[in-house]
Structure formats: C-alpha cells, structure tokens
Amino acid sequence: MRMKQPLVYVSRKEHFNAAHKLYNPNWTEEKNKEVFGPCANVNWHGHNFELVVTVKGIPDPDTGFVVDLKRLSQLIKERVVNKLDHKNINMDVDFMEGKMASCEILVVEIWKILEAGLPEITEAKMHCIKLVETRNNYVEYYGE
Amino acid sequence: MRMKQPLVYVSRKEHFNAAHKLYNPNWTEEKNKEVFGPCANVNWHGHNFELVVTVKGIPDPDTGFVVDLKRLSQLIKERVVNKLDHKNINMDVDFMEGKMASCEILVVEIWKILEAGLPEITEAKMHCIKLVETRNNYVEYYGE
Amino acid sequence: MRMKQPLVYVSRKEHFNAAHKLYNPNWTEEKNKEVFGPCANVNWHGHNFELVVTVKGIPDPDTGFVVDLKRLSQLIKERVVNKLDHKNINMDVDFMEGKMASCEILVVEIWKILEAGLPEITEAKMHCIKLVETRNNYVEYYGE
Amino acid sequence: MRMKQPLVYVSRKEHFNAAHKLYNPNWTEEKNKEVFGPCANVNWHGHNFELVVTVKGIPDPDTGFVVDLKRLSQLIKERVVNKLDHKNINMDVDFMEGKMASCEILVVEIWKILEAGLPEITEAKMHCIKLVETRNNYVEYYGE
Amino acid sequence: MRMKQPLVYVSRKEHFNAAHKLYNPNWTEEKNKEVFGPCANVNWHGHNFELVVTVKGIPDPDTGFVVDLKRLSQLIKERVVNKLDHKNINMDVDFMEGKMASCEILVVEIWKILEAGLPEITEAKMHCIKLVETRNNYVEYYGE
Amino acid sequence: MRMKQPLVYVSRKEHFNAAHKLYNPNWTEEKNKEVFGPCANVNWHGHNFELVVTVKGIPDPDTGFVVDLKRLSQLIKERVVNKLDHKNINMDVDFMEGKMASCEILVVEIWKILEAGLPEITEAKMHCIKLVETRNNYVEYYGE
Numbered sequence: 001m002r003m004k005q006p007l008v009y010v011s012r013k014e015h016f017n018a019a020h021k022l023y024n025p026n027w028t029e030e031k032n033k034e035v036f037g038p039c040a041n042v043n044w045h046g047h048n049f050e051l052v053v054t055v056k057g058i059p060d061p062d063t064g065f066v067v068d069l070k071r072l073s074q075l076i077k078e079r080v081v082n083k084l085d086h087k088n089i090n091m092d093v094d095f096m097e098g099k100m101a102s103c104e105i106l107v108v109e110i111w112k113i114l115e116a117g118l119p120e121i122t123e124a125k126m127h128c129i130k131l132v133e134t135r136n137n138y139v140e141y142y143g144e
Numbered sequence: 145m146r147m148k149q150p151l152v153y154v155s156r157k158e159h160f161n162a163a164h165k166l167y168n169p170n171w172t173e174e175k176n177k178e179v180f181g182p183c184a185n186v187n188w189h190g191h192n193f194e195l196v197v198t199v200k201g202i203p204d205p206d207t208g209f210v211v212d213l214k215r216l217s218q219l220i221k222e223r224v225v226n227k228l229d230h231k232n233i234n235m236d237v238d239f240m241e242g243k244m245a246s247c248e249i250l251v252v253e254i255w256k257i258l259e260a261g262l263p264e265i266t267e268a269k270m271h272c273i274k275l276v277e278t279r280n281n282y283v284e285y286y287g288e
Numbered sequence: 289m290r291m292k293q294p295l296v297y298v299s300r301k302e303h304f305n306a307a308h309k310l311y312n313p314n315w316t317e318e319k320n321k322e323v324f325g326p327c328a329n330v331n332w333h334g335h336n337f338e339l340v341v342t343v344k345g346i347p348d349p350d351t352g353f354v355v356d357l358k359r360l361s362q363l364i365k366e367r368v369v370n371k372l373d374h375k376n377i378n379m380d381v382d383f384m385e386g387k388m389a390s391c392e393i394l395v396v397e398i399w400k401i402l403e404a405g406l407p408e409i410t411e412a413k414m415h416c417i418k419l420v421e422t423r424n425n426y427v428e429y430y431g432e
Numbered sequence: 433m434r435m436k437q438p439l440v441y442v443s444r445k446e447h448f449n450a451a452h453k454l455y456n457p458n459w460t461e462e463k464n465k466e467v468f469g470p471c472a473n474v475n476w477h478g479h480n481f482e483l484v485v486t487v488k489g490i491p492d493p494d495t496g497f498v499v500d501l502k503r504l505s506q507l508i509k510e511r512v513v514n515k516l517d518h519k520n521i522n523m524d525v526d527f528m529e530g531k532m533a534s535c536e537i538l539v540v541e542i543w544k545i546l547e548a549g550l551p552e553i554t555e556a557k558m559h560c561i562k563l564v565e566t567r568n569n570y571v572e573y574y575g576e
Numbered sequence: 577m578r579m580k581q582p583l584v585y586v587s588r589k590e591h592f593n594a595a596h597k598l599y600n601p602n603w604t605e606e607k608n609k610e611v612f613g614p615c616a617n618v619n620w621h622g623h624n625f626e627l628v629v630t631v632k633g634i635p636d637p638d639t640g641f642v643v644d645l646k647r648l649s650q651l652i653k654e655r656v657v658n659k660l661d662h663k664n665i666n667m668d669v670d671f672m673e674g675k676m677a678s679c680e681i682l683v684v685e686i687w688k689i690l691e692a693g694l695p696e697i698t699e700a701k702m703h704c705i706k707l708v709e710t711r712n713n714y715v716e717y718y719g720e
Numbered sequence: 721m722r723m724k725q726p727l728v729y730v731s732r733k734e735h736f737n738a739a740h741k742l743y744n745p746n747w748t749e750e751k752n753k754e755v756f757g758p759c760a761n762v763n764w765h766g767h768n769f770e771l772v773v774t775v776k777g778i779p780d781p782d783t784g785f786v787v788d789l790k791r792l793s794q795l796i797k798e799r800v801v802n803k804l805d806h807k808n809i810n811m812d813v814d815f816m817e818g819k820m821a822s823c824e825i826l827v828v829e830i831w832k833i834l835e836a837g838l839p840e841i842t843e844a845k846m847h848c849i850k851l852v853e854t855r856n857n858y859v860e861y862y863g864e
Contacts, residue, residue, distance in 0.1 A: 006576070007576045008571055009574075013567070022208065026206075044622065045593050045595050045661075046621055047623065048711070062532075063454075063467060064537045069569055087621060088595075088620050104203040135157070139153060139154050140155070141151075166495075185380070189373075229326065230326035230333040231331070232307075245496070247442075248440045249496045283443070284440070296827060297862075298824065299858050301855070342860075350744055351742075351756075352819075390635065392586065393635055395584060396635075424590070425586075428584070428585040428630075449765050475808035477739050477805075477806040478739040517758065519761060566737065566768055677784070684728065712732060713789055715730050716728070720727045
C-alpha cells in the first residue's frame, strides 16, 4: 500500500526598503495629484516592504523538505530583493521600467521572475506572492 | 500579441473597538452561562477587532490600481466601521438586530453590506472578509 | 572575590478582554459626549487589553530565576486578570468602583494589588506595569 | 424562502516550544551537515512554534458558532500541543517516530490527528493547518 | 489624609511613510558609498516609520486622563507627521534642512517640536520619543 | 553659543533559535521536575529568541550616527548570536558552561561580552539588553 503523497505549501518572508511614487508620466502634475494624492509626491516617499513567497510540492522523505529554504531565500534575494532593496522602484529597477510603481504591478513582475527561476532549484511550483506595503495594505498574486 | 491580464488580490485592514456578549435571549441565564461561559457575562465584555477586506480584479495600467484604496477604506468605514466602532454589537448595530453577536454571524453580515456597496466604487469583486477577534481567534468568509 | 550581583528585570505579559466606557456620572450626558466623544457611548465598547508586569531582582544561582514565572502568572491571573477578563470595567470590578474606567486609573489600581501580593511569592520588587489598550495607545506606571 | 447557508472558516492559534534537529539517521554526519547546515546541530536547537488550525462549517443560528472554540482549543491541546510543548520532536513525540522532524512532515502528521478527532466535537470540517517556525518561515497543509 | 498622586506615562503611536538617503553633501560620492553603503543610494530609498510619543503626568480624577489622546494625536499629526508622511526627509522637510536624515537626528528634531507644542494642550510633560525605522532598528530620545 | 549635545539611544534586534532546559545538575531528577516543571524535560525544548541591544551616545553630525548599525550588528552576531544560534545553550555555549541556562543568567553573560567588545567599534556606551523568550516572557539587564 502506498502512502498518499501530501501537497504542502511552504512560505518564505523577505524584506526590502524602497522609495517610490505613484505617478503616471503621461498625465499632468495636477491629474497625478488628483488621482494619487500624497502618493504622487514628486520627491518620492517609501516603505518597508514585506515579500512572502509561497511554493507548493511534495516533501522529500529523505530531507523532509518541499524546497531547501536556504536556496529559495537566495533565489528571492538574488533575483528580486537585491534589485529593490534600498532602491527607487520608479528609477532604479530594470524590470519596472515603463510601468506604474504600484504594488499590484510589482507583485506580478516579481511572480514572473521567480516563476522563471524556481525550476533551477526545486520541483516545487509557485503558489502565491504576497507583498505587504504598510501594516494596513497588501496585495497577493497567484499567477492567474 | 496581448499581455495576459493578471488577477490581483488587494487587502485593506481596518479596526473597531466594540462591546458584545454571546447571549441567546430565548435561553435561560443558566443555559447561556453553560454554553457560552464567561462570554455570556451579562454586563458585556469587548475586543479590538481587526477587519481585513480582500477584493480581486485586474490592475488598470494607467493607475496601477485594482481599486483606489482610499475609496475602499472610505466605503468600509462609512458602511461598516462607523456602525461598530465604540459601539455595543448586541444593542447599537442595526444590521445585527435579532442575530447572535458572534464573529461568524458578524462576518457574513459585513460581507453582505460591502458586496452591495463595492460596485459603486470599482469593478473589482469581493473575495474574502477576515475578522480577527483576539490574537488567537479569527474567522473568514468568502461569500460561499 | 565576590561576583557582582546583577539586577535583572523580568516581564510577564497577560491578557484580558473587557468592556468599558469613559463616563463621569457627575456630568450630564452632553458634557460626557463633549469630553469623551465616542468613548462615552452609553452602551459601552471594549478592548483586548495587554498587561505587562515587570519585576526586578537578583537571579538565584540555583534556579537561574529572579521569580518563578508560573507563580507570577498565577498571581496576576488570580488577583487581576480574573476580575477583569470578560467583564465590564465600570460595573463588574470591585477595585474600580467609584473611579473613572480609564487606562491611567486602571494601571495604578493594578499596581496597588500586585505590589501588595508580590511579597507572597518572591523577594523581587515591582518595577513597572504596562497596559496596552489598542495597537496605538498604552500607559505605564512605575509606582512613583 | 430559505436563507442561503453561509460557509464560514474559523481559525484557532495555539503555541508550543520544542527542540528538534534536521537529521537523517541513514546518512553520515558529514552528509547531514552538508544538506541541513546548522539545522543538523547534533545537540539540537529549538523554536517557538505557532499552530493555526482552520475549520469550516455553517454557523448554528442558536449559538452563532461554527465550532465551540473552547472545545477546539482543548482538542488541539490534548492531541497535539501537549505532545509537542517543551519536548524534543525527534525523541519525545510518538507520532513523529521514524520521520524527519521538518515542519513539512510535522504539519501533515498534525492534520491526520486533528482530522480524526474533529468529528468528536463538531460537524465542521478541517480546512487548513498552518505551522509557523520562525518569523520568516511557515508551512500550510490542506489535506490534499 | 491625601491620596498620593501617581505619575503615569501615556504613549501614542503614529506612522509616516517617507523616502530618505544617508548622504553627506560635503563628501564625495565614493566616501558616501563607503560610509553609508546602500543607504546612500542616490535615488533614495524609504521606510514605514513608527513614531511613539510618551508623556507623563498625574491623571485628572474627573476625566481619568493624563492627556486627551485625541488632542495629543492631533498635535503630533499637525506638527510632525503631516510634514513627514509621503515626503522626502532630505528634500521636503523644513526642520531637517541642512541636517543628516538619520533617525538619530530626526528623533531629536521631533522632540524639539513636540516639547514646544505640548504645553498648548496639556500640563503633562514630554518623556520619550521612539522612532522605529525597520523591524530591527529603532532609536529613542529622552530630551537629555 | 554651542548646541546642546543630545544623548540618543539606538537599538538593534537580532535573533537566534536555540535548545535549552532548566536543569540543575546538583539536584535529583525529581527536584528538577518539581521546580522547573516541563522546562526540565530531559531531552530539551527550544525557542526563537529575540535579542535587542541598546546603546547610547551623541550623534556624530557628519554621519548622523550614534553607532554604525552594520558594525553593531556584526559585533552582536560574531560574539553572541553565532555562538547561540542553532545551538544547545546547556551543551554548546562556552560562556554558559557551569551556569543555569535561564534567560536571567544568559542576558547577564551577553551583556559582559558586548560591553567588552563595544569600545572596539564605537564611543557609544551599553545601555540595555533585552532577551525575549516567548511572546509572553522577556528579561532586561542594564549592567547594574
């Protein structure tokens, strides 16, 4: 008799501190202020972002691991956090060029990068990315 | 070639401080004490409630928004939080009249109100309401 | 040569969920509303209170303890938490009779009770009581 | 006309403090160090684990409850927490014998125990178990 | 016999999200990078700052208050938070002109402003300002 | 006229995950169980410890720093955290040999190490060490 193979979700939280503004360069300063309010402050503002990456897979009985969390953490840091931490999301981040620097857009771009990189370190699959901007606001993306 | 349109989940946390008791008026005092224990204390007790509202939708490329969080926050405050904050859930809240003042019942009533109001401010759809009563207890409702 | 005897501060956090209102019975309803705003809601509101009790003393080298935390926790629960948890601070709590149900008054009354009881379980001395009412408001009292 | 019967998710958080190591007894010490790094420290290390159990069901209109949280808490403590709290997961826990002491394996074993016990106290069904190991790492299992 | 008048400490937490960089304009770019590392990123980074203001005084027996927290919160918002929230600390904040935009310098400047304003709303005295920059770093100032 | 030189307190939080037991080897097993209860479990248990180190000093106007937090963090990691993280406090930690593995004793030993090392990196002085063992228990030491 075979044991049923359980599907377990594993999450790793990382952090980055970044500046951004919500600002559409195709609009006037006035329209930006009207739509985005203080978030459009021309000289930027910033946040401590929390990034939670959840992958899913079947634990390896020899290690007990779905994924080696050290390697998952390294992947997130090398491909995502190092490009965002102590940076300006509108100005310094190649994968955000020409896009609005909102959490909704950012979380989708982070998904694309990690989904492409994950097979290099594990057979587990991407499940969710959660991006926390303030203690009251966060977004999630499931690749749908 | 069209870009796939991503479905992003956006969450907003609000707070209210309220009194309540778990008390069925059709039962004797003794039966209430037996079933609800200290939660039936006739003179009430209370909590700092956390309310997390999650909506889902496709980000607008011009704003980067699934929903304007200022407007979502206003909707939650006007329709829900202002009716509950610094109130007695059993006595002061019109939409809870005749209902048990439990988190399970409350979260469903909050869903109904916000689901009705959401189309006034956004094309995004309700996804989940989470209501946190203590640091160890919370409930969630997905409209199912 | 004697080792210097270090003075170590030990803190224990407990919790209680209670109803209260800020309401001076010698004032009119209007004056109460004017001074206390929504906190004067006649039908009460409530909070999840956190109570942190800090004592100080010299660790016993045989146990490594300044105070047995199980006994400190029991003392706090028996003398304080059991009288406040799932209660109405204005109506149900003997040591608050005739006093304003504010955190500032409550923290001083809790100090008096615990300072009187502490010598029954330890030679350590009371240092501070912290009472957290919401995630943004708290009070502390040092017995001064 | 019948009211639609809502499906509400109710979560209870418990805690345990335990020692463990990530160590495969079929491997050499060197291979264990290579794969698990400091987590393989032969003399153990430990964590404050958070355990969140989520069940789902239809609230009883007489009580407002999906499940009596006191009874759910008791079930979790008697069957799971009491076997793990202030214990060594590799050495002291019967249901982990012969298994890797990772969170992924542990969360599945906890699910089995609670799924078996839940019908004794409620008609609600198991939905999810979340096991938090550090402030940056956690796992979830949905019985799939 | 007079009751002893207790000295109670009351704390209020506020928040602001701001951009800054650690950058000394009298130094070369190289020296800034050497001393401040990624914090000197020329295009800024940012944080969610928490600001905790603690005042001390004797509770008024008629109100139970050391200070009206609504008024304290308003003072902090009008004089401090509104000047920092969704701003660039190096560029947008009058009281930081010509100063290093570090937490150590910022907390002292915030103290000066609030110490000057506090007598307008209360007889309570300033005790401490705590400024939290990340979940691992914070500073405190007691006016010494 | 000279500006008054402000004394600012700067805190850095680090973490370690360790096993320990409260166990006096000069006592019988029975006496250990009687005094320490489940904390004496012969096979150990463990915690996620938080360590907050607070130093005080005058900010350097050229850097805005009381202390370079990168160097403070390195000092704490090299001298303290690396010796405790993923270790057994009773068995693996040289500076705890022959001492009770309680937080009260541990916090004093950590103070001695950091007080000796701090002058190598800064003129700031040690102020406090806080060691958090669980979400309800913590100790502090001020070198007194």
